[in-house]
Amino acid sequence: MNSFAKNNVVGLHSGSVYEDIMTHINDFESGFTSQNYKSSLSRFFMWMRGKELTELTEEDLYIRNADLLKYRNYLKEIKDEEGGRKYSNNSINNYIAAIQSLYKFLEKNDYEVKSIVTKIKPLADDSQRCGTLYAHEAEKMAEVVLSTVKGIEKSALIHMAYTTSFRKSSLLNIRYSDIVKHDIYDYYEVAVIGKGNKKHTVPISCELYNQLLQIKKQDYYKKYQDDKVFHLSKTTIQEMMDFLKQELNIPPHRNIKFHSFRNVASMYGTLEEAKAHYNHSSYDVTERYRHKDNDLSNSLSLRIDKNIDDNIFNGLSKEELIEIILKQHEGAIFQMKRDAQNILERRGDM
Structure with a gap:
């Protein structure tokens, strides 16, 4: 008989097991963390006891170190739809961390549990962050892929990927009904349910929306009745990426993956704009994944040591000025192009 049988005193805890678990989960500042921990705990107790969190009793909380090891092995054995491992080592470590955190909380609040039994050595870090892809490369990929089977659809997928920064799973679930014309401004809004079940809405240009409509005009699209924009399997997308990397x-060693499209936008705009664009829960997350420019030639330490007259540009020709502009960081070039467009529009030249 375990130690729970000895504590059958009414009122030992002020609330039910579920209420106390939720008190712990809701104590995190990040709603994303709270949602992940709740999901991780629900998964564990369904495997361990066959119960939802709302059904748990104090007796159900009894676990052994061996149980946690068995559960981790179970997670390692789960396969995805392509036969590979569904969960990475890092994901599994995160799922286990949620359990460890809960048992520390329970022990602190007089439950008859020992948090030490949840202590197991983390699995080796198997993360391999996808490599950096630049905007001009993404644009070239969208152009090259047009010559392949379902080229219009693949090109539109790439364009959507690096423009909206939606994850692959979100992109493949977009329906035409998710895309709505703004009632005032000249653009469309695409709404998806992203990571952590958070709704995320991103605007796209009318040109990109018209590109998506071209998919509907393809003969093969007539067989689909689900209103989804894209009908490309993950295998097809992987083969597309292999083809593009070879063609370009x-x-x-650059480790370019489909996910690399997601980070193209991070070189544009401010940190605040990037956080909103990616729907991140904190600036720390945005900064961690922000597109890093490895060119240090324009660093503060070098610029501050060079006193160059502001009139230096007056001695250059138009062609020489354009040459300098085109050598700048892509985000800076985009901003200059946008400023130039605004000037031409004010002059009535566009």
Whole structure:
């Protein structure tokens, strides 16, 4: 008989097991963390006891170190739809961390549990962050892929991927009904349910929306009745990426993946704009994944040591000025192009 049988005193805890678990979960500042922990705990107790969190009793909380090891092995064995491992080592470590955190809380609040039994050595870090992809490369990929099977659809998928920064799963679930014309401004809004079940809405241009409509005009699209924009399997997308890397001579060490499209936008705009664009819960997360420019030639330490007259540009020709502009960081070039467009519109030249 375990130690729970000895504590059958009414009122030992002020609330039910579920209420106390939720008190712990809701104590996190990040709603994203709270949602992940709740999901992780629900998964564990369904495997361990076959119960929802709302059904748990104090007796159900009894676990052994061996149980946690068995559960981790169970997670490692789960396969995805392509036969590979569904959960990475890092994901599994996060799921286990949620359990460990809960048992520390329970022990602190006089439950007859020992948090030490949840202590197991973390699995090795198997993360491999996808490599950096630049805007001009993404644009070239969208162009090259047009010559392949379902080229219009693949090109639109790439364009959507690097423009909206939606994850692959979100992109593949978009329906035409999710895309709505703004009632005032000249753009469309695309709404998806992203990571952590958070709704995320991103605007797209009328040109991109018209590109999506071209998919509907393809003969093969007539067989689909689900209103989804994209009908590309994950295998097809992987084969597309392999083809593009070969066509553009992108070396393996750059580790370019489909997810690389997601980070293209991070070189544009401010940190605040990037946080909103990616729907991140904190600036720390945005900064961690922000597109880093490895060119240090324009660093503060070098610029501050050079006193150059502001009139230096007056001695250059138009062609020389354009040459300098085109050598700048892509985010800076985009901003200058946008400023130039605004000037031409004010002059009535566009």
